[in-house]
Amino acid sequence: MAREIRTFGDPVLKAAAAEIKDVDDKLVRLAEEMLVVMYEAPGIGLAAPQIGVQKQLFVYDNDGVTGTIINPSIKESSGEWVYEEGCLSIPGLYVEMVRPKQILVHGWDLDGNELEFEADELWARLIQHEFDHLHGVLMFDRMTPDQRKEALAEYARLQEQPAAPAKPRRLRLK
Numbered sequence: 001m002a003r004e005i006r007t008f009g010d011p012v013l014k015a016a017a018a019e020i021k022d023v024d025d026k027l028v029r030l031a032e033e034m035l036v037v038m039y040e041a042p043g044i045g046l047a048a049p050q051i052g053v054q055k056q057l058f059v060y061d062n063d064g065v066t067g068t069i070i071n072p073s074i075k076e077s078s079g080e081w082v083y084e085e086g087c088l089s090i091p092g093l094y095v096e097m098v099r100p101k102q103i104l105v106h107g108w109d110l111d112g113n114e115l116e117f118e119a120d121e122l123w124a125r126l127i128q129h130e131f132d133h134l135h136g137v138l139m140f141d142r143m144t145p146d147q148r149k150e151a152l153a154e155y156a157r158l159q160e161q162p163a164a165p166a167k168p169r170r171l172r173l174k
């Protein structure tokens with residue numbers, strides 16, 4: 001049974017997730033379940049806290065390549081890139097946000113292999129967004145005070161309206 005995506009206001013989204021010590025079958029099944037939820041949403045990334053699991057992992061679809069990253073860290077970042085970012089836990093809201101353009105990522109995959117790779121633009125944005133979820137940080141926390149005020153008001157307006165049809169072909173970062 002698919003789990004529900006937690007939305008803004010749920011305290012689980014503000015808590016830091018625990019580091020994962022062992023990659024076992026249970027974790028593999030969790031990642032499989034998360035991918036189902038992510039694709040159903042639909043989104044291109046989903047972090048475990050978004051379905052209420054306080055563990056440091058996220059799943060992604062990077063331009064058709066699917067995977068899981070465990071205990072991610074961002075070792076270096078550079079440049080700036082503007083992107084209209086969205087979040088499955090803040091449905092309907094898209095805000096142009098500046099974040100680093102390139103990052104150096106460290107983590108592990110589901111086979112227990114250590115990973116270290118560079119990412120840029122959308123792929124880097126996805127990882128930074130999911131990384132934030134693992135530390136209880138939401139898009140609102142990354143906004144300037146003016147942006148946040150406007151975005152919170154916009155989100156409140158969205159909550160009052162009946163669900164709008166999804167915008168076509170819009171990428172949503174989970």
Ligand code: ZN
Nearest residue numbers: 087088089174
């Ligand atoms: Zn998100």
